Amino acid sequence: MPTPGFPPNTLDSEGDPIWISELASDDPDHTLHVVTGLLPAEALEALGAEPQRIHPCELPASKPNEWTSLPGAALGTDPGTSATLLAGRIGAWTFVYDDSGSATSHDDTILLSANGRSAATSTYSTNANAVVTYAVNGCRLAWIDLDQLDLGADLPDMPSELRAAFDAAGVFEFEDAEPGEPDYAVGMRAVCALAGLVCTLGDLRRTPLLITAFE
Template identity: 65%
Template sequence: MPTPGFPPNTLDSEGTPIWITDLASGHPNHTLHVARGIEPAEALEVLGAKPGLIQSCELPDNKPDEWTSLPCAALGIEPGTSAALLAGRIGEWTFVYDDSGFTADDVATKALSADGRTAATSVYTINADASLIYAVDGEQVEWVDVDDLNLEEDLPGMPAELRAAFEAAGNVPTEDFEPGEADGDIVMRAACALAGLALTLEDIRRIPLLVVPFDD
C-alpha cells in the first residue's frame, strides 16, 4: 500500500488510520481536527463544548454495537442523541475526534488556528464526501475536496507543510481509478500525517484523554 507515512498496522484494509476506525461507529459520519500549540481542553471549548461537561476519559474495551463509537460509549449516551468529542495531545499537536461531524466547518478550523497556530480539519461523511481545510493564524489557506483533487496537478501548489502531509498520506487506488485520482480516506491520513498521528488505538489509550457530549 503506497502510504509512506504510515507504518504497518496503522491503517485498516481501506486505508483509514486504524485508530480512527477503532474509535468510529459503523458507516461513520465523522470529523478529525488537529491543531498545533493548543491544549485539548481549550480546543474543545473553541469548538463550542461546554467546559462543565468536559471530563477525563478511559475508553471502553469494546463498542456495545456497530452504531456506537467508543467515545459515545465512554459517555454512556445513546447514538444520535449528541456527538461525542474526544481530545488528546501528541507532542505539539492536539487532536479532536468528532464522531458525528457536528463541528465540521471552516469557522471551527480558523478558530483553532487563531493566535499564530496551525490547524486542519478532515471530514468524511456517510455519503463518502471527503474534504480537508487547512488554516494558519486564523485564516483558511487551503480547502481540498477529494472529488476535485488531482494529486499530480494539485500537490505542487499546496503549502509545503500540507504538501508533505499529503505525500506521507500517499494513495490507495482501486482498479478503476484514473491517473492522479485520490482515494476517499486520503484526507484523514493527511490530517494524521500532519499531526504525527500514525498510531494505533493502543497508542491513543496511553495518553490523557478528554471527552464531552456535544449538540450542534
C-alpha cells in the first residue's frame, strides 16, 4: 500500500486525512497541532485562547458554503472575520485544528511541547506551502518544508517516532508524480499518524470537542 498507515476510508481523493478535508473549507489555509500531556482546553489556552470563550461543540451536518469550514459553521462566523480553533482528544494525543492557518503557527509547537511533552504541527496553504515541525520538551527537533522533502535522504535523519509517522503516511500516488515523490498532503498524514488520528469525521462527531473563536 502506498499509504500503509491509512485504510482506504480514512483518506480523500487527494490523500488528505478525510476528517481534516471534511472539516476544512474548499480551498483551505489551515493548521493542525497535536500534543501529548495536555487536555483540549489546556491546549487551546496554551495557544492563547481565552478560557471564557471556549465552549463544547457539536459539529453541524454541513457547511453553508465553500468558504466556510465546519468549525466556522458551528460558530456562525463569516469567512475571513476570525479564526476558529477546534480541539479534541483521541487516545493519548490532543489535537487543535486552526481553520485559518494563521492564528497559530509553527512557533507554537515549541510552546506546546514544554515540560516534557511531545508536539507536532502541520500547515498547508492555498499556494501549496506545506511544513511540518516536531518538538519535544520545548526543543524543536525537526522543521520540514515538504517542497524540499527527499524521503530517501531525509527520513534516516528524522527522530525515530517522526520517521515512523512518515513511513505510515507513505506516498499518495498521482498520475503525473515521479515514483516515490512525496505529495503535499504527506505532512497532514504524518502528523495524524504520529498522534494516532487515523479516523473519519464520524469518529470525530462521537468525540467530545471544544471550540473557540480566535482573533
